[in-house]
Amino acid sequence: MADQGLAPRRAALKLLEAVLAQGRLLAEVSNTLDHLKAEDRARAYRLAVQTLRHLDKCDRVLKPHLKKNPPLIVMNILRLGVVEICEDGAAAHGVVNAGVTLTSKLPRVGGLKGMVNAVLRRVAETGPDAWAKLPPARMPNWLRGPLVAAWGRSSVEAMEKVQAATPPLDISLRGRDGDLTPEAVTLPTGSDRLAAFGQVSKLDGFDEGAWWVQDAAAALAVKVLAPKAGERVLDLCAAPGGKTMQLSAAGADVVAVDDNANRLKRVEENLKRVDLKAQLVTSDVFEVSADEHGLFDAVLLDAPCSATGTMRRHPDLPHAKDGSDFGALIDLQARMLAHAMRLVKPGGRLVFCTCSLLPDEGEVHIDEADLTGWSVDRAALSVEGVEPNWISEEGGLRLRPDYWAERGGMDGFYIVCLNKDD
Template identity: 50%
Template sequence: MSHAAAPKREMPESLAARMGAIRLLAHVLRDGRMLGDGASGLTGPAAARALRLAGLVLRHMGQADEMMRAHMDRQPAAKVRDILRLALVEVFVDGAAQHGVVNDAVAMARMSPRTVKQSGLVNAVLRKMVDDRSAWDALPAPAMPGWLRKPVAKMWGQDRLAAIEAAHLAGAPLDLTPQRPVEIEGAVVLPTGSLRLAGGQVSLLPGFETGDWWVQDAAAAMPARLLGDVTGMRVLDLCAAPGGKTMQLAAAGAQVTALDVSPKRMRRVFQNLERTGLQADVLEADALKWSPEEPFDAVLLDAPCTATGTIRRHPDLPHLRESRDVEALTKLQYQLLDRALGFVKPGGRVVYCTCSLLPVEGENQIDAALKRHPGLTLEPADPVTLGLPAEAAVAQGLRLLPDLWPERGGMDGFFMSVLKRPETSA
């Protein structure tokens, strides 16, 4: 007598999402890849949840590891460690039910021959830890890596360092730059003109299909505004992708040329321009080799950098960047800045900016450029007229840090400066 095979049981969505989050954590922590790059292999309704959970774990990983150290004599295997991290963050940060979290954590440990022997450990230690809410609440905000923490503390002091790390832990709201008036429920207008929401699925928000706005952190929207009235001006947006500043300049009436070396990233620029109905000349080229047919009135250079100013929205960054990255990036920055200065006509302006917390990628670059180029001058940048706190002003331009506007949800770390070429060549 033949027997029909039993139907394959479909995995519960909660378990599928948690398994996806564990794979994403390995993608970042062991493979050294960005969190978003690993999401391409996820499908179905559990995919978005897996990505969100992995991001939460990376943001709160320092707290989870500290909690585990207090309850365990030895560090478990890497995958088991990730399972425990996920469970702790789900219970203490995401508010998930303890019973379901612990059960799924044990189930995930049992699925692999490498971790099945530690499933009992997962069960026992988790049941102790998830009942210790007061211990979790007493944990400090996770510290930035030492190579980043040290120069930040040296520049702004220990109290400011602690405030920045707290801002990283708090995460980031969703900021939009409008090109025309739009009403979105729950959105507030910031003093700088950006719209801010607690969150939401971007493609479902009013005005997305009609291109009324684009996603852009309030800090990232500032460099283009430093040029003032750009109506009719020929402006080069250097290192332009994904195109937020290109769209700002085009919406303000500039004749924009957007240049970037990455074809993949430039596709985003094309898509954003198409959605918003804005016009720009888009070029794929290496700025270190390319030259314009005629000089521009202004250049906006958002230089490649460590992106350490965006940790509050990209919690994978501290696990991917290393101190050795800084030297190569700072060399590229001054090369690009010199090229940008050569792309503007006499009397033309260059806005230099980086989304970095490191002075070596911001203030120091401007000091060095002024020494290299006799006659080059700094244009004043008044934060108050831009809707920013007065404390954002520094000698070289504007310095925005994640702990600015804590009552409004903070902003990305950004440095920006306006340099003006002499009216005549020496």
């Protein structure tokens, strides 16, 4: 909390309250920042994201200075202070004053301003050294346990190390007639990556529709599907539209379906910006029928999931969720997969994917699915840049944040291609 006023810090505190007390995602409450100036809005969001990214480390730094944890809202003021002092290197005087002022203005807990003052002063003295020696923040136990069981402790620790860093920006180019900027690096799978970037809409090529934002792991789903010009392709659960744009750019005749009209409007805007076309349909997946739409040469199903593979970009997720809804999600994915299979022509293909790190949302579906009349297409995974150790036993593609760690990692994803018999 630097010395520039309380507005962005107060807003960051409200964001933390929404995530940690109400179990809401930042995407659901980011509109609460709309009243702020652009620079304050950006600072508030960055403060909240960094605090959530390093929450476990914040608590470890604070623990020696607390006899017991204060009420959550005061604990969050202390956490914000730790991030500013230890991660950002902000001047301690301004951080302490801001923390005290924020606390003093809160009902029922204003009397704790003296404690906040004392704790943050101690953090200023010893916190930066302690912070530098701590390992990356650990995921909450409800998620860490299943991931350790699936991938092993050392792999999970490697994921946590990647997730502790601000992720780079990945983009997909509409064409290959030039790079976004000299600083962009082309990854082995063909996506471009910027390690440092400012406001996305101000980057070269954005207004011209030369590219769209899309994590390199997410971009592989369409590359595995390998759409051909003129094919009819169904994109289920299409929003926010990165895969829709890939399919259209390949020359496919795309029908993009999503049940959220607002999110589909965003897809429409993105398509317009990059001068690509698709037929957009607002519908529940289960209401898409062969009777109405016919059968498709190829279907892409990016099913709703836990989104645990996106934590490096969305550090709020493991703190807003507790895993209690995962069972229902897994059942929904299985039913969606079975329905999508009924929409593929004989001799056609289907790519099923989820941005999850949990095998129950990926590999297990293929192990347990009724694949009578279908085969897993391992050859479809022979995509440029895909490494052999990413291919799982049942023939899917398992991507994890610790892959390409030296390049900044990637989102966690599961991708599999199924071929329907003629």
